[in-house]
Amino acid sequence: MKELYIVKTPYVFNGIDSKVGKPLFAVVGVPLDSTSSFRPGCRFAPLHIRLASQSLELFSLRSLVNIEDVPIVDLGDVVIPHGDLLRTLSIIENVFSELIGNGLRTIAIGGEHTSTLGIMKGVVKALGSDVCYLCFDSHSDFRYEYLGSKINHACVNRRMYELLGSGKINLVGIRAMSYEEYRDLKSLSIKYFTSTHIKNLGFREVSRNIVKSLEGCSKVYLSIDLDVLDPAYAPAVTTPEPEGITPTELLNILQMVVDKRVVGLDVVEVAPHYEHSMISSAVAAKIINEVIGMIYVSTTAST
Numbered sequence: 048m049k050e051l052y053i054v055k056t057p058y059v060f061n062g063i064d065s066k067v068g069k070p071l072f073a074v075v076g077v078p079l080d081s082t083s084s085f086r087p088g089c090r091f092a093p094l095h096i097r098l099a100s101q102s103l104e105l106f107s108l109r110s111l112v113n114i115e116d117v118p119i120v121d122l123g124d125v126v127i128p129h130g131d132l133l134r135t136l137s138i139i140e141n142v143f144s145e146l147i148g149n150g151l152r153t154i155a156i157g158g159e160h161t162s163t164l165g166i167m168k169g170v171v172k173a174l175g176s177d178v179c180y181l182c183f184d185s186h187s188d189f190r191y192e193y194l195g196s197k198i199n200h201a202c203v204n205r206r207m208y209e210l211l212g213s214g215k216i217n218l219v220g221i222r223a224m225s226y227e228e229y230r231d232l233k234s235l236s237i238k239y240f241t242s243t244h245i246k247n248l249g250f251r252e253v254s255r256n257i258v259k260s261l262e263g264c265s266k267v268y269l270s271i272d273l274d275v276l277d278p279a280y281a282p283a284v285t286t287p288e289p290e291g292i293t294p295t296e297l298l299n300i301l302q303m304v305v306d307k308r309v310v311g312l313d314v315v316e317v318a319p320h321y322e323h324s325m326i327s328s329a330v331a332a333k334i335i336n337e338v339i340g341m342i343y344v345s346t347t348a349s350t
């Protein structure tokens with residue numbers, strides 16, 4: 048089915064198509080850009096992040112993995128019928144359930160955060176609902192509804208809670224929410240760590256807490272809204288939010304919490320036209336490669 052809904056793109060991620068055996072990772076662009084409430088434009092992120100990836104070194108000093116040796120295939124972009132959000136989400140769900148059902152770990156390049164809802168429905172369809180959700184974001188995205196709609200970037204984590212249940216939701220780097228979201232996060236016992244927790248407690252302490260929280264999880268889905276970073280490091284996002292963490296803090300945490308249980312990753316909300324320097328796309332591409340290295344080293348360690 049995926050052949051019907053994926054189109055080839057001008058660049059492949061990292062500029063290489065892996066020739067090494069059966070792919071373990073599938074890169075898919077998801078240029079969804081339908082509900083952005085502030086700055087639209089993240090439909091262009093898959094193109095720019097792939098372009099920025101061409102210049103990266105592919106040996107990771109964190110995981111000591113040479114990404115060139117990892118079996119990765121870049122399939123292209125999901126075809127988005129802009130303006131028809133429900134059909135779009137159902138296409139995303141079908142594409143990702145097929146890929147994940149075939150044993151691939153998916154790397155989704157968003158697109159707005161709403162993409163994650165379609166992807167997670169695909170994950171649940173393929174693997175069942177015994178999946179924990181680990182989300183790095185500046186916003187809690189936990190509104191019950193926003194501007195009269197229940198399906199948009201501001202409600203995505205609320206829908207995730209409804210899909211998976213409270214014990215499986217972990218939000219990290221949060222620093223922007225409405226009073227109602229705060230009240231609901233507390234009353235529903237959703238685990239969250241703010242950017243101030245990370246700054247004050249340090250990445251090790253927060254990572255230990257995340258590891259503990261993921262202890263009972265057999266599978267983990269990882270969603271990274273790039274606005275979790277401070278706008279100084281990632282200015283080209285749809286909704287920049289001050290007081291964020293650094294790329295090093297993010298990668299340090301990921302290095303302590305990512306292992307082979309991670310079945311998929313997305314990096315969302317980059318809107319590349321709000322910068323001229325390409326730094327947001329570059330850091331997004333770097334994060335993707337580092338996470339691939341972390342998962343890969345964990346996969347190979349036990350075999």
Ligand SMILES: [Mn+2]
Pocket residue numbers: 160184185186188200272316
């Ligand atoms: Mn978000």
